[in-house]
Amino acid sequence: MTLRMEGLRLRYGDVVALDHLSLTVPAGEVVGFLGANGAGKTTAMRAVFGLVSLEAGEVTWQGARIGPDERRRFGYMPEERGLYPGMVVREQVEYLARLHGMSAPDAKRSAAVWLERVGVADRAGGKVEALSLGNQQRVQLAAALVHGPELLVLDEPMSGLDPTGVEVIGQVLAEEAASGRGVLFSSHQLDLVEHVCDSVAIIDHGRLVVTGRVDDLATGGNPRLVVRVEGDRDGSWARALPGAHVIGVEGGTVRLVLDEGADSQPVLAAAMQAGPVRQFGFERRRLSEVFREALACAT
Amino acid sequence: MRYVIPVVAVLLIGYRLWRRRQGQPPWLLAAARARLARRHRTRWDGPSSPVGLVAAREIRERLRSRAFRIGTGLVLLVVIAGVIIPVLRQGSHPHENVGVVGTLSAPLRQAVLAVGADQGVEIDLTQVPSESVADQQLQAKQINLAIVDGQRVVVKSASSLTGDRVVAAVAQTVALQSGLQQAGLAPEQAAALLHPKVLPVTSLEPAAPPANRTARVTTTYGLILIYILLTQYGTWILMGVVEEKANRVVEVLLSTIRTSQMLTGKVVGLGAVALAQGTLLVTVALVLAAAVGSDLVKGAAPVVVVSILVWLVLGYIFYCWVYAAAGALASRQEHVQSLAFPLQVPILFGYIVSLTALASQHPSTFIHVLAYLPPTAPFAMSVLVADSAVAWWQVVISAALIILATVGVARLATTVYSRAILRTGRRVRLGEVLGHAAA
Structure with a gap:
């Protein structure tokens, strides 16, 4: 039950969309597919569904090339959301369930369950076009999940959602993975999704630049500190500290990276001199930093 | 030949029904069946x-x-x-009201009605007691024309003789009929002259099919x-x-x-x-x-x-x-x-x-x-x-x-x-x- 992309390559004219991209989505894991806009995430996901013609490489499921029958057992939420605007929400979801091979009664039951789960059950009898964009997106998620897919491929599922929507999607993805499904989802908002993923694959210009478990990536590298000193807004006390350098100041909260082998205590001492210390602690590396560093290494 | 097509059709339907009941035909090899299934997947099944x-x-x-x-x-x-x-327009023929003062011989009556039929107009003949009543009805436009004693025609204005085809044709028929009678013909003979019978015509080329x-x-x-x-x-x-x-x-x-x-x-x-x-x-x-x-x-x-x-x-x-x-x-x-x-x-x-x-x-x-x-x-x-x-x-x-x-x-x-x-x-x-x- 593993999805594997191997050596995918595709160009649009002079633009390289996929450059020998290889990626694995194991069963029971949420894999975050991260990268800037235009990095090739959408193209790679389309390749899973045979929607683009690859120049080289192949996508396999359980070791075999993916055909129409396999695709019917996958769930897909494209980046460009799409539903029939004039169709009733419930019928729309049932229709897509039946296209995936469910019987009419099963489709009805499952559509009701999923519309309830994503929180639009009260709008199920209305038309899609009457829903807000956020709710349309929830319906789209229900449509991708309604047939109980073995693999979920979601392109930017969080974009355009309010915090509750993001939370619902995060929960759903975690549950789906816990029940043994593979989940691949893309995002360009790296920090928003880091707690959702088990592992990430970061791509740039169609190339895989970093891949690994989120925990490993976040704890790798030099230790980082978060310090807040009351009354201090710009973190000027932390400038020119020996053994540490500032990587960001946000509303009085200063983030620093310790140099190789450096001690954290001189930093604490400097902070206490500047004023009463309200916060002092170690922090995990953020995915956006991992991403930036990976890009810096790659170029 | 005429019976071949229905017979073949019935046989085909029967075969399909039988196959549906039997499930897949046993003599088809599994591989061939799979190939068929693949090929037919896009079709209506x-x-x-x-x-x-x-x-x-x-x-x-x-x-x-x-x-x-x-x-x-x-x-x-x-x-x-x-x-x-x-259909409605065919059904509603225009009417022409004609007043009759005194007597109107049966052949002349027929001839006047025939004029109406020729012109595509239905002529209603109504008996009017006297010429003065007829004048009043003409003024009131209840009638368009009055025939007096089968001899004379009265209209409201002279212009209707040139303006109204039906009035003109009726007037002409009355004039001809009375002229022919005055020349000594019986009313039936005069009517026969006015409306000759059509001779049977034989065409050498067949007519176009009526359908x-x-x-x-x-x-x-x-x-x-x-x-x-x-x-x-x-x-x-x-x-x-x-x-x-x-x-x-x-x-x-x-x-x-x-x-x-x-x-x-x-x-x-x-x-x-x-x-x-x-x-x-x-x-x-x-x-x-x-x-x-x-x-x-x-x-x-x-x-x-x-x-x-x-x-x-x-x-x-x-x-x-x-x-x-x-x-x-x-x-x-x-x-x-x-x-x-x-x-x-x-x-x-x-x-x-x-x-x-x-x-x-x-x-x-x-x-x-x-x-x-x-x-x-x-x-x-x-x-x-x-x-x-x-x-x-x-x-x-x-x-x-x-x-x-x-x-x-x-x-x-x-x-x-x-x-x-x-x-x-x-x-x-x-x-x-x-x-x-x-x-």
């Missing part, structure tokens, strides 16, 4: 197949749309009006029906494809089912609606025409009606693919008009040329040529069938040509569709898509 589901959705959404229901209602009204109004005119009338309506339904449903397919592309739902659909299943379902679904609507209109027209005794149906050969429906279907399956491919090239609803227009040109051309040919007595060679070209065959061949200008095998050849062309067009359309449908942002040029194919 029940309402739960992807094709069936897509078709069912098209039908459901179309029948639900208010615009469709109102449109069908309006077209039905037009058809009903088109059948009934000519021909009605067949032409029926075909005229048929051509209009084919034209309207082809352009209407073609545009609907085009708009449906553009809608799916513009709001991107197509990406979800194509990640689930194949392009060919998607397109076939669309075409089958809308085609079923088109055929049902066409059949409804034709049935209403025929039943209504039969009920009110309209010319439309009098002697309308079933062959002509069936031929129109068959060519409607053939024309639809040919054009629908082209419209679907065109829809894939668009990226916004605004492109619908500019994409639909070039597709309407061959339809409009075939329609107009065929209507013109229908008006002339003998179909030209040009029409014979058009009847074998798939884009114009639905119109041109209908005209030839109405004129009985073709043998059955010629119709079969033309139908075979359009079906062959449809297979080619469907393949090309599927290629264009699958290459263009996910290219968004701007209108896709046909050259780009097909050029890509060559590369």
Whole structure:
């Protein structure tokens, strides 16, 4: 039950969309597919569904090339959301369930369950076009999940959602993975999704630049500190500290990276001199930093 | 030979029923069965197949749309009006009131009524007690003319003798009749002279078959029906494809089912609606025409009606693919008009040329040529069938040509569709898509 992309390559004219991209989505894991806009995430996901013609490489499921029958057992939420605007929400979801091979009664039951789960059950009898964009997106998620897919491929599922929507999607993805499904989802908002993923694959210009478990990536590298000193807004006390350098100041909260082998205590001492210390602690590396560093290494 | 076709049909149906009950035939090897299953997957194999589901959705959404229901209602009204109004107009002859003062001999009475029949006017003769009453009634326009003692005619103003054909003709008849009687002829002899019996005439050349005119009338309506339904449903397919592309739902659909299943379902679904609507209109027209005794149906050969429906279907399956491919090239609803227009040109051309040919007595060679070209065959061949200008095998050849062309067009359309449908942002040029194919 593993999805594997191997050596995918595709160009649009002079633009390289996929450059020998290889990626694995194991069963029971949420894999975050991260990268800037235009990095090739959408193209790679389309390749899973045979929607683009690859120049080289192949996508396999359980070791075999993916055909129409396999695709019917996958769930897909494209980046460009799409539903029939004039169709009733419930019928729309049932229709897509039946296209995936469910019987009419099963489709009805499952559509009701999923519309309830994503929180639009009260709008199920209305038309899609009457829903807000956020709710349309929830319906789209229900449509991708309604047939109980073995693999979920979601392109930017969080974009355009309010915090509750993001939370619902995060929960759903975690549950789906816990029940043994593979989940691949893309995002360009790296920090928003880091707690959702088990592992990430970061791509740039169609190339895989970093891949690994989120925990490993976040704890790798030099230790980082978060310090807040009351009354201090710009973190000027932390400038020119020996053994540490500032990587960001946000509303009085200063983030620093310790140099190789450096001690954290001189930093604490400097902070206490500047004023009463309200916060002092170690922090995990953020995915956006991992991403930036990976890009810096790659170029 | 006559019994062969029904017998074969019954045998085929029986075989299918038997097979359904038996399940798969045991002698087919498993491999061959699998190959068959793969090959037939895009075809209609029940309402739960992807094709069936897509078709069912098209039908459901179309029948639900208010615009469709109102449109069908309006077209039905037009058809009903088109059948009934000519009949009503035939039934309501204008009347001419003629007053009679004194006596009117029976032959002269007959002659006056005959004048009315000639002029297409019903003449009502009413007895008036005296000439002065007649004058009053003329003034009050209750009568247009008074005949006094079968000798004189009184009108309100002299101008009505020149202005009103019927009044002038009646006056002339009365004058002739009384003149002939004064010359010494009996009233019957005078009447016989005024209305001689028609001699039996033998023509050396046979007359045109009597059904021909009605067949032409029926075909005229048929051509209009084919034209309207082809352009209407073609545009609907085009708009449906553009809608799916513009709001991107197509990406979800194509990640689930194949392009060919998607397109076939669309075409089958809308085609079923088109055929049902066409059949409804034709049935209403025929039943209504039969009920009110309209010319439309009098002697309308079933062959002509069936031929129109068959060519409607053939024309639809040919054009629908082209419209679907065109829809894939668009990226916004605004492109619908500019994409639909070039597709309407061959339809409009075939329609107009065929209507013109229908008006002339003998179909030209040009029409014979058009009847074998798939884009114009639905119109041109209908005209030839109405004129009985073709043998059955010629119709079969033309139908075979359009079906062959449809297979080619469907393949090309599927290629264009699958290459263009996910290219968004701007209108896709046909050259780009097909050029890509060559590369």
